[in-house]
Amino acid sequence: MSSLLREAPAILSSATHAAPAPAVLAEDVTKRYGEGVHVVDAVRGVSLAIDPGEIVALEGPSGSGKTTLLSILGCILTPTSGRVAIAGRCVESAGPAELAAVRRRSIGFVFQQYNLFPALTALENVAYALQVKGARRDARPRAKAALEAVGLGDRMHFLPRDLSGGQKQRVALARAIAGNPPVVLADEPTANLDSASARRVLELLRQLAHDRGHALLIVTHDVAVRAFADRVLVMRDGRLVA
Ligand SMILES: Nc1ncnc2c1ncn2[C@@H]1O[C@H](COP(=O)(O)OP(=O)(O)OP(=O)(O)O)[C@@H](O)[C@H]1O
Numbered sequence: 543m544s545s546l547l548r549e550a551p552a553i554l555s556s557a558t559h560a561a562p563a564p565a566v567l568a569e570d571v572t573k574r575y576g577e578g579v580h581v582v583d584a585v586r587g588v589s590l591a592i593d594p595g596e597i598v599a600l601e602g603p604s605g606s607g608k609t610t611l612l613s614i615l616g617c618i619l620t621p622t623s624g625r626v627a628i629a630g631r632c633v634e635s636a637g638p639a640e641l642a643a644v645r646r647r648s649i650g651f652v653f654q655q656y657n658l659f660p661a662l663t664a665l666e667n668v669a670y671a672l673q674v675k676g677a678r679r680d681a682r683p684r685a686k687a688a689l690e691a692v693g694l695g696d697r698m699h700f701l702p703r704d705l706s707g708g709q710k711q712r713v714a715l716a717r718a719i720a721g722n723p724p725v726v727l728a729d730e731p732t733a734n735l736d737s738a739s740a741r742r743v744l745e746l747l748r749q750l751a752h753d754r755g756h757a758l759l760i761v762t763h764d765v766a767v768r769a770f771a772d773r774v775l776v777m778r779d780g781r782l783v784a
């Protein structure tokens with residue numbers, strides 16, 4: 543194990559021996575963008591823990607810091623201060639290579655803007671992500687299975703430009719879940735879906751959490767997501783207020 547990926551001290555000190563580590567742990571996390579008169583305190587002292595198998599919705603007005611917090615928990619963005627542990631690994635002092643390893647092993651991320659490669663088909667987008675995560679020969683069959691699970695079996699060979707917004711969203715979801723990561727972070731995963739597709743996506747997410755024990759944090763304005771979550775967190779001006 544890398545010296546930079548230490549066991550999270552907070553977990554060791556607070557948990558009993560029998561209790562599993564939270565899948566996601568944040569302690570007093572802050573994020574300040576910019577400097578001088580352009581400073582934005584996007585996240586201010588957020589602490590949270592999400593257990594394996596738990597579905598948590600994160601709500602809040604536009605600009606309240608939801609995407610910033612999700613990016614920090616997803617090890618895409620470094621916090622200004624505070625600590626983050628993913629699946630029991632403390633990541634705040636990890637270097638770029640170690641963070642990339644945590645992302646590959648432990649995190650599936652659904653971005654607000656999809657982030658699909660425009661020149662790759664749906665199948666290639668998902669298979670490529672699996673290859674980056676270390677899958678070799680079985681990347682294509684696993685990618686196919688993930689696309690079928692999100693109802694896109696008949697669109698596998700389409701390029702993103704030939705898919706609707708909701709279909710692109712489902713490709714992004716297939717990509718996030720294909721590697722079976724213990725933590726799935728999703729930014730507005732149902733925002734561009736019709737209600738039938740949204741229900742299908744939510745049912746899939748529920749199976750991931752409750753049958754396979756994945757931890758889910760879902761940024762959303764969708765009341766359907768709120769209703770299906772185990773817990774709802776609300777952010778305002780960078781703080782968790784509920
Ligand atoms: N790279 C950046 N540089 C400077 N400020 C930023 C940057 N990214 C975000 N911000 C600011 O941080 C604050 C929080 O932004 P964030 O994207 O996290 O909000 P959000 O809750 O996800 O909003 P939305 O619901 O509109 O997606 C906003 O005021 C935003 O302008």
Ligand SMILES: [Mg+2]
Pocket residue numbers: 608609610654729
């Ligand atoms: Mg956002």
